[in-house]
Amino acid sequence: MGINFYKRLFLLPGLLLLIAIIIFPLLFSIRVSFSSWNVSRSGLDFVGGANWARMWSDADFWGAMLRLLNFGVVTTSIQYILGFMLAHYVWQGIKSGRLFRLIWLVPLMTTPSIMAIVWRSIFREDIGAANGLLKSVGLSTIGWSTEIVPAMFTIYVAEIWQWTPFMFLFLLAGLLILPKEPFLAAEIDGSSPTRTFWRITLPLMAPISIGAILIRLIESSKIFDSIFVLTSAGPGNATETPTYFLWKRSLTEFQIAYGATLALTYLIVMIIVLTIVAKVLTYISRPRGW
Amino acid sequence: MSRIFKYAFVIFWTLFVLAPLSWALVTSFKTPAAVNQGATFIPWVQFDPTLDGWKDILGISGYANLIPNMINSMIITFFASLISVTLGGLAAYGLSRFRYGWKYYGNSDIIFFFIAQRILPPVVLAIPFFLLLKNLRLLDTHLGLILVLTSGLMPIVVWLMVDFFNQIPREIDEMAMLEGCNPLQAFRRAILPLSKPGIAISAIFAVIFGWNDLFFALVLTFTEVKTLPAAVVALNGTVTPFWTLAASAIFSILPLIGFVFVVERYLAKGGFSGAVR
16 A cells, blocks of 8 residues: 555544534534524524624724733743743652652643632632731731732632643653753763753754643633633623633623624634744744854 | 752742642531631631531532542543544644645644634534534433544644654654554554653643533533533532532542553653664
8 A cells, every 4th residue: 555545544534533523613603603693583694794893893802802912921921931940840850750740730630610619719808718828927918809900810820820730741741752962962062051951952842832832822812711710800801801702792692693703703813823923933943053 | 059949949839739729628628617707727726627528529418429420521531532642643643754735735734723623712612512413413422522522632632742753753664664564553663652751641631631621511411421520510509619619629630640640650751862773
């Protein structure tokens, strides 16, 4: 059998299964976005681009998108730096490394929605652990869900706690398979650990770093559970992200058609942004002379 | 100096990781009254621990029994992960070794297509998936949820494994093929044994993400097949019972800790330099 047979044998089963599962939801969403499906009438009529025009001038939706930009960039960068530090420590070797590695992975294993409830119980103003601790050391308590900055802080903390282990594991996978030769060469040259890190480790990790950053940008943009449980997008709509906005439109107000329009817009914007981010990161990390 | 910083950071991070978990563990042994009287941290000293929260979720007090839900979660997670890692691993190997293309689209576009499946939030896909499974008569079945989850897990496996296979020198495949293997045999005999760290990490991601899916489980299954996260959230009535929720939060990560503990041993330092003969 020729090489083409094997080529297809590797890729096609996975690719075709994925297409088979995803094609209907995608086509269906596109079709629905041109209808007027809502709580009072369901069905696939045709109203042209009405939903798309509404989306274009929906200031609340675009406000949520802008808020996401800040949120996604901040949490992903913090998770990348922390995750890289932890992975690098484990890779270099620390005492009881296996134990730490296992403990650090535990947040990833917890269900985000359930952990959000645990965080809620920590940040409850009256009976929560955070204010309890503040009180016990004589500080004044904080209105975790009524003030904008503390409310955002609780969400950032929950997200960083939950997802830094993802970065850690993804980057550790990359470190574990780095070739040995460049490090041996650096050692022979007497390169300092700092120099080795910036000149060898980080550049060699560029492809997997870009992969990790892109997937975290994708995942953190979908943030829903912690906002739903911790702040309900409040105070006001200070912590409302597109996913929360979408959920409100489509599953509480049953504006199915408009929800599908917003979802497709979100998909298109994300694809464009991610493509640009991937290009920029690849350009920054391109191999350069020493 | 850097050693002090390193261990200070390691200890700080470990405490940060353990803090909410210990809070949950402590809360799970509280009575409703102990929860509501304010923040307390030390059992026996500040409050009298009880097993009520645990009895409530293990079917002993007749309030709820999460064990059948845990078995459902195990079945669904196992098969969704198995399909994702197998087909995703094969696809990733293909994408790392061969050139695919159609008009202007090439390998990087196919890889992006895989990961793009994760962009849309589950909220958006819930309704179309509901209609799809309804027409296929797969609502409220294990198979239906397994298929839907696979579409979310396989992209992560592909995304991770392509980079991973790219790091394995091609000489290894070529050597195997010179010795008379066809590409599939070369993959199985020469590449798979070297890929244990990558497979282990993919499997960890697939299992964890599959296990923790809540949204699809809530929308696509009702009574016959209720998964653990869905059952836990259903416990959350008008008043949030923090003690049972804390117990179920701890309960639902125990199987994952066991799984990761077993699989994690394959995460050893690789480096393929020695593998080329």
